[in-house]
Amino acid sequence: MQTDALLDRFLADLAPLAPVAVWAHGSLAGGDYQEGRSDLDLIAVLPSVTPRTVWRLAKLHARLRAEPLSAQLHCTYLTPSADLDRRHLTWAHEELFRRPVSPVTRRELHSFGRVLHGKPPADLLAPVPDRELTDYVIRDQRDFWRPALDNAALWHRDVWVDLGLLTFARATVTVREGRLISKREALDLLPRLGAPEEVVADVRGRRYGTPGPAVENRAELTRGYLGPAIDELVAAY
Missing domain, CATH: 1.20.120 (Four Helix Bundle (Hemerythrin (Met), subunit A))
Incomplete structure (x- = not known):
């Protein structure tokens, strides 16, 4: 399955940054995923996000462009103490920019988030009233x-x-x-x-x-x- 191959490659390339956790949300976690049509919505929690981290993530995603389905891979990068109302580094639509983590995404993570690596969402994210x-x-x-x-x-x-x-x-x-x-x-x-x-x-x-x-x-x-x-x-x- 191309999705699994892409996720394996992404996790392997992310490993040198020592992620605390990597989670899937959206269709991939909720059981409604359609390969080639659905986005791959991810959250990665890193120990820190410094200017050098940003450069390394840009290189990582550039390498992934050769992989099938890479255009569908979207990932927001947090730190364990992140203020979720702020804008966070995100790779989506084949570019890096910043956006907040919405209450919908946070509720998805708590309700049915799929742990790809590390700690579960409940250990790092406050619940959404x-x-x-x-x-x-x-x-x-x-x-x-x-x-x-x-x-x-x-x-x-x-x-x-x-x-x-x-x-x-x-x-x-x-x-x-x-x-x-x-x-x-x-x-x-x-x-x-x-x-x-x-x-x-x-x-x-x-x-x-x-x-x-x-x-x-x-x-x-x-x-x-x-x-x-x-x-x-x-x-x-």
Whole structure:
């Protein structure tokens, strides 16, 4: 399996930096992983992240580019005493930048995180209270996804249609029930939430089956649905 080979290579190359722990979250940990389609979402805890560490990690990821699926490998680098609200060094989309570790990621790690090396998440990360998790997903819908609907050009890309719909369905369950669901569960839920069934089928085909012809007016259907749906979710909170 190419995924296992890539993870083995990554862990071997990371070993000289003496990681305290390496964890998988997202689809890889939650049982909904689709090789070649899903991202490989990782967190690595290192003893320290210095300028030299950054240079070594850049070289490490450059070497991994020759491996199949390397473009899907995303990893955020923490230290044991890290303030998780700050932005942390992250490799994703084949570049290094900084971003925070969201409450959703932290809840995933506590609920079903997969330990690839070292200590488990519960030993190093504080748990995420339900209110913090719910506040985060509401802010994400209100402050990121709702304004993004005004940029019509974005919604002609698969990634925006897919993530926009899936993230909304997952946020709805988190707000209403205080739990996380998989992308597959989100797809099953979307028609019951009133999402356009032809667009949901399009997303399902690209993630789990054979992609078909693009749905006519897919961008407009998605934006027309998500705008009022997000407004209703936020207003009810």
